Amino acid sequence: MSQNDSNIIRPSGVGKCTLVGAGPGDPELLTLKAVKAIQAATVLLVDDLVNEQILQHASPAARIVHVGKRGGCKSTPQAFIHQLMVNAVHDGENVVRLKGGDPFIFGRGGEETQHLREAGIEVCVINGITSGLAALTSLGAPLTHREHAHGVVFVTGHAKPDDQGTDWRQLAATARDAKLTLVIYMGVRGAETIQNELLTGLPANTPVAIIENASMPYQRQALTQLDQLTLTLQKSGLQSPSILVVGDVVKACAQIFQIDQNDPTAPTLPLHANM
Numbered sequence: 001m002s003q004n005d006s007n008i009i010r011p012s013g014v015g016k017c018t019l020v021g022a023g024p025g026d027p028e029l030l031t032l033k034a035v036k037a038i039q040a041a042t043v044l045l046v047d048d049l050v051n052e053q054i055l056q057h058a059s060p061a062a063r064i065v066h067v068g069k070r071g072g073c074k075s076t077p078q079a080f081i082h083q084l085m086v087n088a089v090h091d092g093e094n095v096v097r098l099k100g101g102d103p104f105i106f107g108r109g110g111e112e113t114q115h116l117r118e119a120g121i122e123v124c125v126i127n128g129i130t131s132g133l134a135a136l137t138s139l140g141a142p143l144t145h146r147e148h149a150h151g152v153v154f155v156t157g158h159a160k161p162d163d164q165g166t167d168w169r170q171l172a173a174t175a176r177d178a179k180l181t182l183v184i185y186m187g188v189r190g191a192e193t194i195q196n197e198l199l200t201g202l203p204a205n206t207p208v209a210i211i212e213n214a215s216m217p218y219q220r221q222a223l224t225q226l227d228q229l230t231l232t233l234q235k236s237g238l239q240s241p242s243i244l245v246v247g248d249v250v251k252a253c254a255q256i257f258q259i260d261q262n263d264p265t266a267p268t269l270p271l272h273a274n275m
Helices: 032-040 052-057 078-090 109-118 131-137 168-178 191-198 226-236 249-255
Strands: 016-021 043-046 063-066 094-099 123-126 153-157 180-185 205-214 221-225 241-244
Touching: 016 032, 016 078, 016 109, 032 052, 032 094, 032 123, 043 052, 043 078, 043 205, 078 094, 078 109, 094 249, 109 123, 109 131, 131 205, 131 249, 168 180, 168 191, 191 226, 191 241, 205 249, 221 226, 241 249
Parallel strands: 016 094, 016 123, 043 063, 043 094, 153 180
Antiparallel strands: 180 241, 205 221, 205 241
16 A cells, blocks of 8 residues: 555545645645645546646545646536536535636636635645746746846736736736736737737736746746737747736846846847756
8 A cells, every 4th residue: 555545535425625736737746735745635626727747646545637828728617517527526525626726816716715615624724835826936036126026926917708807007007106016917819919918008028927837847937028028929929927027127037137127129038948
């Protein structure tokens, strides 16, 4: 019997559900609490962006169900995921809903928690490192800095079909006046609109970092400025999942890699992982 097997308690009566943040991708960025929950699970419902190496912590006796959700691709309906969780708990399973990043930062963890509680199921949440933090950290730069950014805003570039989404013009003015870093999730598809709207309130030479597959061995990235965002995406071929970071803190990356951030003809940061 393996060590993971010894942690498994087979279903007996009413089960439980834990939402676990798997972090940005690097399995070494898992929290100890997350590892323990994964080891003890009898059923794991796993998001598409979770690194397969993380599943090595699961018991061989555990049932692993992939419930992929990725923008622009065929996805498992959210209502179906809700029902899977409820059914498994009623079957007495120890369910781990394993989600990329943090469950409560653009992970629909709030919706899943609400659904479980409405079904009379109490749920535990274990935080994970969100990709918006890991992305810029991987380039050696902070999200806040006493000289450059008094705060940070995590915002999605992908709204629901019946939602007008973020007011980028208002956000640009707020970020300018309050000296805020903008961290944009799921923003690649709408990058042209985001760029044009942010330019109504932010200078054209505002530094921007684009980080694809943050923390993974195959991470790629580019540095640019706001008025060159769309062009940089086209030239670099960077795609989802990517994080866009907008603000003066990105200058730290330019300093590290000796890139002139005020020169629109300056080269982007080399597209490789380990620097």
